Amino acid sequence: MSQTVLAAVMAAPLVPVELRELPLPELPVGGALLRTGLSEVCGTDVHLWHGRLSGVPYPIIPGHVSTGTLGAVRGALADVEGRPLREGDRVAFFDVHRTCGRCLACTVHRTPTRCPHRRVYGITDSVADGLFGGWAQQIYLEPGVTIAKLPDAVTFEAYIGGGCGLLTAVHIIDRARIVMGDTVVVQGAGAVGLSAAALARRAGAGQVILIGGPHDRLALARDMGADHVIPLDTTTPGDRLERVLALTGRLGADVVIEAAGSALAFEEGLLFARNGGAYVIAGHYTNVGDSRINAHEHINRKHLDIRGCWGSEVGHFLRAIRLLDRYAGEVPWARIGARTYALSQINEALADAEAFRIPKALVDPWR
Numbered sequence: 447m448s449q450t451v452l453a454a455v456m457a458a459p460l461v462p463v464e465l466r467e468l469p470l471p472e473l474p475v476g477g478a479l480l481r482t483g484l485s486e487v488c489g490t491d492v493h494l495w496h497g498r499l500s501g502v503p504y505p506i507i508p509g510h511v512s513t514g515t516l517g518a519v520r521g522a523l524a525d526v527e528g529r530p531l532r533e534g535d536r537v538a539f540f541d542v543h544r545t546c547g548r549c550l551a552c553t554v555h556r557t558p559t560r561c562p563h564r565r566v567y568g569i570t571d572s573v574a575d576g577l578f579g580g581w582a583q584q585i586y587l588e589p590g591v592t593i594a595k596l597p598d599a600v601t602f603e604a605y606i607g608g609g610c611g612l613l614t615a616v617h618i619i620d621r622a623r624i625v626m627g628d629t630v631v632v633q634g635a636g637a638v639g640l641s642a643a644a645l646a647r648r649a650g651a652g653q654v655i656l657i658g659g660p661h662d663r664l665a666l667a668r669d670m671g672a673d674h675v676i677p678l679d680t681t682t683p684g685d686r687l688e689r690v691l692a693l694t695g696r697l698g699a700d701v702v703i704e705a706a707g708s709a710l711a712f713e714e715g716l717l718f719a720r721n722g723g724a725y726v727i728a729g730h731y732t733n734v735g736d737s738r739i740n741a742h743e744h745i746n747r748k749h750l751d752i753r754g755c756w757g758s759e760v761g762h763f764l765r766a767i768r769l770l771d772r773y774a775g776e777v778p779w780a781r782i783g784a785r786t787y788a789l790s791q792i793n794e795a796l797a798d799a800e801a802f803r804i805p806k807a808l809v810d811p812w813r
């Protein structure tokens with residue numbers, strides 16, 4: 447095996463991503479190397495490239511969610527359920543590789559996704575710290591990283607097609623507390639919205655309405671589990687509200703899920719929810735500006751329950767894999783990953799992701 451690997455490095459915001467040869471690390475006991483099968487370019491990477499996330503230690507190797515085959519393993523390694531792991535196993539790992547377990551967020555508030563010491567592959571580690579991103583032929587799995595075996599039915603394409611959006615969607619469903627028979631509106635047809643629609647259906651929603659675009663994604667949304675799709679580009683806000691009211695006996699939806707990341711979507715989503723309904727905000731990963739709302743009309747008089755949904759936890763990762771296994775023949779997660787790019791094509795992949803030409807770009811570093 448060669449002692450260096452090829453990686454795509456984001457040296458700084460707004461500078462083209464460049465290829466570098468990087469050394470393989472000396473493995474500590476409990477550490478491992480993952481031969482990258484697939485990684486992804488997601489909205490987070492577009493934000494990283496624009497420098498929209500604070501405290502990122504550029505240069506970095508992006509690619510926070512990845513999957514592959516275990517290579518060198520030093521010492522005994524087990525998956526999250528305690529089963530031994532061996533070289534050659536097909537695995538995925540949870541991208542949050544450290545939370546402190548001691549701070550208020552971790553212990554008292556039980557919100558580990560808000561731990562100030564949280565470290566995430568592809569985002570919070572510099573290239574100088576090692577192979578901590580999926581845009582590389584090998585990924586360093588440091589001791590303590592949560593690893594899960596991929597079931598035979600779960601292909602690399604399906605795992606990464608779901609990717610970070612699926613983990614977020616599992617968290618969204620927790621936060622949404624859907625009751626069987628509920629009408630759920632999903633705003634957004636990106637990777638998060640598509641998986642949220644798929645899981646809302648499996649969580650017992652009586653009716654799933656997805657609003658978004660572009661047009662070809664709406665066909666995919668139907669195949670994922672949406673009963674009704676409303677195109678964003680050929681309707682007015684008034685048209686969309688009328689459509690939701692018409693589909694809900696003029697009551698509004700029991701649950702609205704925001705996966706659009708737009709200030710206007712939030713204003714509109716408040717109108718879709720019924721009195722006493724719930725609204726889960728998941729798409730506002732960066733600051734997209736202020737929304738105009740009227741607290742009396744849109745929240746208090748409606749007795750509306752509004753919940754944020756930040757990041758994901760190990761449980762979401764593990765349950766995402768179980769869901770990929772359970773619904774492997776039914777939900778076309780692999781189709782979210784519309785196109786696979788080589789490391790040398792990463793700049794093109796970023797441009798395609800930013801322009802919404804594809805819901806998710808897959809990265810195969812061995813191409």
Ligand SMILES: [Zn+2]
Nearest residue numbers: 546549552561
């Ligand atoms: Zn903590």
Ligand SMILES: [Zn+2]
Nearest residue numbers: 488489490610
């Ligand atoms: Zn992502």
